[in-house]
Amino acid sequence: MEKGIRVGEKVSKYPIIQGGMGVGISGYRLAGNVAKEGGIGIISTADIGYREEDFYKNPVEANLRAIDKEIDKAREISPDGIIGINIMCALNNYAEMVKEVVKKGIDLIISGAGLPKDLPEYVKGTKTKIAPIISSARGAKLITKLWRTKHDYIPDMIVIEGPEAGGHLGFKLEELGEGENPIPLNERPKLEEITVEVIEEMKKVEAETGKEIPVIVAGGIYTKQDIEKFINLGASGVQMATRFVATQECDASYEYKQAYVNCKKEDIEIVKSPVGMPGRAIKNKFIETVKSSKPKIDKCLRCIQTCNVKETPYCITRALINAVKGNIDNALLFCGSNAYRIDKIITVRELMQELN
Numbered sequence: 001m002e003k004g005i006r007v008g009e010k011v012s013k014y015p016i017i018q019g020g021m022g023v024g025i026s027g028y029r030l031a032g033n034v035a036k037e038g039g040i041g042i043i044s045t046a047d048i049g050y051r052e053e054d055f056y057k058n059p060v061e062a063n064l065r066a067i068d069k070e071i072d073k074a075r076e077i078s079p080d081g082i083i084g085i086n087i088m089c090a091l092n093n094y095a096e097m098v099k100e101v102v103k104k105g106i107d108l109i110i111s112g113a114g115l116p117k118d119l120p121e122y123v124k125g126t127k128t129k130i131a132p133i134i135s136s137a138r139g140a141k142l143i144t145k146l147w148r149t150k151h152d153y154i155p156d157m158i159v160i161e162g163p164e165a166g167g168h169l170g171f172k173l174e175e176l177g178e179g180e181n182p183i184p185l186n187e188r189p190k191l192e193e194i195t196v197e198v199i200e201e202m203k204k205v206e207a208e209t210g211k212e213i214p215v216i217v218a219g220g221i222y223t224k225q226d227i228e229k230f231i232n233l234g235a236s237g238v239q240m241a242t243r244f245v246a247t248q249e250c251d252a253s254y255e256y257k258q259a260y261v262n263c264k265k266e267d268i269e270i271v272k273s274p275v276g277m278p279g280r281a282i283k284n285k286f287i288e289t290v291k292s293s294k295p296k297i298d299k300c301l302r303c304i305q306t307c308n309v310k311e312t313p314y315c316i317t318r319a320l321i322n323a324v325k326g327n328i329d330n331a332l333l334f335c336g337s338n339a340y341r342i343d344k345i346i347t348v349r350e351l352m353q354e355l356n
């Protein structure tokens with residue numbers, strides 16, 4: 001049996017996908033080095049053009065230009081490795097981004113924060129493979145049925161993201177133990193259970209269609225033993241993000257990485273996001289400020305479909321750009337629930353050796 005993950009003609013050395021992290025946290029340097037070291041490197045497209053001169057004037061063009069450059073630079077680092085792109089469905093320029101990366105011949109597109117209903121339309125007849133991110137067996141069943149009936153397409157991979165992940169979470173506040181009626185711990189969704197259910201669903205589709213659908217598991221996976229646990233449950237691999245933030249090659253500022261090293265368990269909390277989904281982040285001055293007041297938004301960049309500038313608690317683009325640049329007090333510091341376990345910044349190679 002292959003140890004790595006198959007993406008079309010290519011197979012990664014290790015069963016590890018480095019999860020996409022916006023804004024700019026997983027750019028070409030991290031993704032290229034992960035691919036070079038035997039994993040699958042994922043560049044996030046979310047406002048990837050933030051360093052372009054015209055970003056605030058022409059965000060769409062700046063992002064499209066930047067993604068081309070990022071893919072080229074990642075390819076320079078790893079000409080033969082597997083490099084993919086994470087595109088959130090909630091982005092306003094979703095279709096344009098997808099078309100651009102397909103044109104660049106990207107190996108894989110992973111899409112969450114909503115259901116990527118029409119993603120197959122853009123990749124048919126190309127070598128690009130596609131994977132939806134789901135948070136339940138119901139979600140996996142729904143998107144698979146939709147792709148099969150509407151596009152005659154079977155997912156090339158399924159990524160399950162559980163409640164311990166970083167960034168936006170596909171769960172209700174209550175399911176995360178928050179909100180007005182938090183669900184007791186032992187009744188909350190568990191990644192292990194979701195994994196078993198999704199694999200069962202995908203096995204049925206595999207039996208019907210003869211196509212293999214690797215199931216990849218994400219959210220709170222931290223050690224080699226964690227990876228082995230999910231492989232033993234039948235997963236083909238894992239997607240990890242938090243651990244890759246604290247690597248030398250990660251595209252984030254030193255200050256961001258150091259915030260992971262310094263944070264304690266009680267500093268990590270569930271936050272509201274303009275995307276309309278809960279998120280997980282490190283408690284800081286910014287989070288405290290937006291709880292009690294609404295920062296003025298001078299110019300809306302129209303990044304997220306679901307964001308209503310009049311009601312949004314803050315501008316997520318600006319908060320995430322502050323994060324990647326190291327303006328930590330004014331930043332939204334997304335992280336997974338295990339970020340507090342990180343105590344030093346290491347290289348991607350060292351991390352891959354530790355995990356395999």
Ligand SMILES: Cc1cc2nc3c(=O)[nH]c(=O)nc-3n(C[C@H](O)[C@H](O)[C@H](O)COP(=O)(O)O)c2cc1C
Pocket residue numbers: 018019020021022023025044046086088111112113133161164165166167168218219220221239240241242243245333334335336337338
């Ligand atoms: C800083 C950060 C930013 C993230 N940004 C995105 C994103 O832009 N799109 C997305 O689909 N997932 C995003 N995620 C989720 C990761 O890709 C990944 O699936 C998840 O965090 C895995 O859990 P782990 O961090 O515990 O390993 C982000 C996670 C982190 C930690």
